Amino acid sequence: MRDQAINMSTSTQEPVPKNEIKEEVVIPAAESEATLATLAMPLGESVLKLQGDNLALLYGVMQRNRAVTRQSDFFRVQFRGIVRNNGHVWTTFADDDEDARFHSVRNCAWVRVDHPSRSVTFGPKSGINVGEAMRGPGLAEFLFSAVVSWAKNTYPEYSASPGTLLLSARLSDDEKLRKQAFYAKQGFEFEWSGEGLRTGTYQKDQVSRLIGVCDSTFIAEFSGETMLQTLIRQDEEHQALQKRLAKSEALNNAVHQALDKERHTSQALIVALVLTLLMVLWSLL
Numbered sequence: 001m002r003d004q005a006i007n008m009s010t011s012t013q014e015p016v017p018k019n020e021i022k023e024e025v026v027i028p029a030a031e032s033e034a035t036l037a038t039l040a041m042p043l044g045e046s047v048l049k050l051q052g053d054n055l056a057l058l059y060g061v062m063q064r065n066r067a068v069t070r071q072s073d074f075f076r077v078q079f080r081g082i083v084r085n086n087g088h089v090w091t092t093f094a095d096d097d098e099d100a101r102f103h104s105v106r107n108c109a110w111v112r113v114d115h116p117s118r119s120v121t122f123g124p125k126s127g128i129n130v131g132e133a134m135r136g137p138g139l140a141e142f143l144f145s146a147v148v149s150w151a152k153n154t155y156p157e158y159s160a161s162p163g164t165l166l167l168s169a170r171l172s173d174d175e176k177l178r179k180q181a182f183y184a185k186q187g188f189e190f191e192w193s194g195e196g197l198r199t200g201t202y203q204k205d206q207v208s209r210l211i212g213v214c215d216s217t218f219i220a221e222f223s224g225e226t227m228l229q230t231l232i233r234q235d236e237e238h239q240a241l242q243k244r245l246a247k248s249e250a251l252n253n254a255v256h257q258a259l260d261k262e263r264h265t266s267q268a269l270i271v272a273l274v275l276t277l278l279m280v281l282w283s284l285l
Contacts, residue, residue, distance in 0.1 A: 028071065030114040033123060036074035037104055039067035048079065049220040050137035058084040058133060062143075062221070063102060073154070076110035077146045078102040079139060081131070099131035107131060109143040111151045113158065120151050120207055121161045127179075137218035141182065148186050149212030156208035160188070165200040176200075187211040 043064040050058040060081040067074040080102050081093045093100035099107060105124045112121045128140040151158075165179060179200060180190045187210040188202040204210055222230070 027116045030112070030117070030121070031069065031072045033074065033110065033112045033121075034104075036067045036069070036072055036112060037076065037110070039069070040065040040074060040076060041067065044224075046224070047222040048139075048142075049222070050134060050139060051218045051220075052136040056084065056086050058137070064146075071115055073113035073115070074110065075113075075147060075150050075154075076108060077143050078108040079130075079134070079143065080107065081133070084133065099133065105129065107134065107139070107143070109140075109147045111147040113151070113155055114161075117161075118158045119161045120155060120158050122147065122151075122163055125163065127165055128182075138215065139219065141185070141214040142216060142219050144182075145186060145212055145214040148210050151207050152210050152212045156206070158207050160202075160204040160207055160210065162201050162203040165202075167198045167200065169196065169198060171198070185211065185214070 043066055045061050045063045048060050048062050050060070052058070058081060060079055062077060062079045065076050065078070081097070081099045083090055083092045085091075102108070105126060107130050108124070109128055110123050112123070113119075114121070122144075128144050130139045130143075134140075151160075167176065167179065171179075176192070176197075180192075183190050183200075183202040188204055190200060190202045193199050193201065
C-alpha cells in the first residue's frame, strides 16, 4: 500500500512548464572603447580660445564624435592646437607637434555607455592628459566636464563604473590632492588604496548626481555660427573704417587744396603789392 501511494503521488505530479524555468541572465562583456573609437563619426567642430595666466593665447579646434551600436554608446571630445601667441608673436603648431593633431589618449576625454549593465565608463583610463601649453587654462577640466555633461543629460539613470588611477611613487602629496580634486569637482566619490595609497578609485552610483560643469574663465568656445557672425561683424567694421578713412582722406585733400589756393592767392597779393610800391616809388622820383 505504501509503495502504491508513493507511485500515485509521483504519477500525479505535474511537470514544470518551460516558460516558468528561470534562466540566469548573462550580461555580455562591455565592448572595447578602442573598437568603438574606430566607429566614431564626427558630430561637429568648434574653436577654443585658451588664455594662460601670462596672457599667452592659444587657439585650436575641438571635435565631438560618437559611435552607437546595439550594446554601446560612445562619445568623445578631442582637441588639437592651431596657433599660439607668446607675447606679440603668432606661431602655428608644427606638423610634427604632438598637440597639433587629434589623439586617442592625449588632449581628449571620452565616455563609453554599456546598456546591458546600465553603466558608463569614463576615460582615457590613464587619466586626462593634456599638453604642457594647455594645462594652465584648464583644458583637462573643460574636456572632462564636456563628456560628464553629455552622459548626465543622455543617461542620467545609469551608474558610473569605477575608474582607477595608478600614480607614480614620485608623485607628491600636493599632486595627489590635485588629482583627487579634479574628479571630486565633477561629483565623483574618490578613494585612495593600495601600497602607499597610490591607487585612486572614482565612481558614482548615479550619473544624474554628477556635476558636468567647470570654470571656463580662461577658455572660450566659438561655434561655426559664432565665428561666421564674428567675421561678418569684423567685415562690417572694416568697411566702416575704410569709409571713415576715405572721408578723412577727402577732407585732408580738401584742406590741402584750400591751403594751396590760399598760398597762391597770398603770393599774387604780394606780387601786386610789390608792383604797386614800385609804381609809387617810380612816380615820386
